[in-house]
Amino acid sequence: MLRVSYDEMNAVLLRVLLKLGFEHDRATLCARLFADASRDGVPSHGLNRFPQFVRMIQNKIVDVQAAPELVARFGSLERWDGKRGPGNLNAYQCMERAIALSRTHGMGSVALANTNHWMRGGNYGWQAADAGVIGICWTNTLANLPPWGASDPRVGNNPLVIAVPRPNGPVVLDMAMSQFAFGALASYRRRGEQLPVAGGFDANGQLTCDPGAIEASRRALPIGYWKGSGLALLLDLVATLLSGGHATHQIPVDTERETGLSQVFLAFDLACLDHSGDSVRLADQIIEHFRASPVGAGQSVRYPGERVLQVRAENMRVGIPAEESVWDEVVQLSTVL
16 A cells, blocks of 8 residues: 655646646646545545546546536525536535525525536535534435345445534544445455454345445345435435436446436535524533544544544544555556546
8 A cells, every 4th residue: 555645646647637638726626536535545536536537528428528507596506417427526626506596595406407426425425514514415216225125226325425514523424325335345456354343245145344245236224224325315316306316226236337417415504593602502511522532442432523634644644545556557557638
C-alpha cells in the first residue's frame, strides 16, 4: 500500500479529467470530490472508482459537458434533470441548490433524475454540514440486493446520508443498505482479505465473510435483514416519484453501464427557527450523552463521522493510502489519454 499526498492525488486526477474534455472549474471540483473520498478513508468510492468512471466517459455513458437542468418547481421543492452528466458534479450542484432553498424557506428539497453514480455519498452530507445545515440525501442504484427471503436481486443498495452540523464535529452518517457496500467488497477482495463479519451469502445460500463469493452470488446481506430490504425499497420509491426518473428495476444491471439514477437532496436551515443557538447546545448534549455510555475494555463509542475526521487528519499528514495497482493505472491514464 502506497501513501500519496492529497495534493499529488488531486493533481493527477485533475490532469486525467482535463484530458477527457472537462472544463477546468468542473474538472477541479470533480477531482476534489474523488480525492476527498480517499482522503476520508473511502477509497472504494474515490481513487478505486476513478478508472471505472473514466471508462464510462469513454463509453459515452457519462457526458462530461452535461449539467443538471431545472424542470419543475413548487415552493421549496424542485425537480431537476441530470442529463446523464458526471454524477458527483450533479449531486454537488443539487445539494448546493437544496442548501440555497433552505436559506429562503427553512428547508429545500431537490429531486434529481437521469443522473449517474454519485461516487461517495458522504461528500454531500459533509457539504451540507460545512454549510451549517442539516442534510439528508439518497440515491437508488441498479438491482444488486435481494429482497429479504428472495434469491435474486430486485432492490438497490440505495445509499442514505444524514448529516447534522456541530462546531465540535459534524455528525455524518453515510451507509448503504447492505452490510458492506459493493465497492468495499471489491477493496477487500483485491487486498486478499476476509470481511470482519458476514456480509452476504455464497452460491449455496450460506452466510460468508468471503467478499468474492458475495460478489459472485450477488446476494449481499441487507442491514437489519428484512428492515434493510424494506428501507431500500422505500428509498427507491420516494426518489423515483419525487424526481420522475427511473426506478431500480429500470436501471441497467451492469456496473459499467449503470445510469439514469434517481436521487433526493434535502436541507434544513435551523437558523430560520433558532436564533439563540439552542440547537447547537442541544446537539452537543446529545453527543456527550451518547459517548458517555460504558464500554468494554479496549473499546470506545464513536458517533458517525468522528472517525472520518481522525482519518482525514492522519491522511493529510502522512499521505493517503492507495492500492499500488490502482494508483499506477490512474497515473498511466494521466500520461496516455
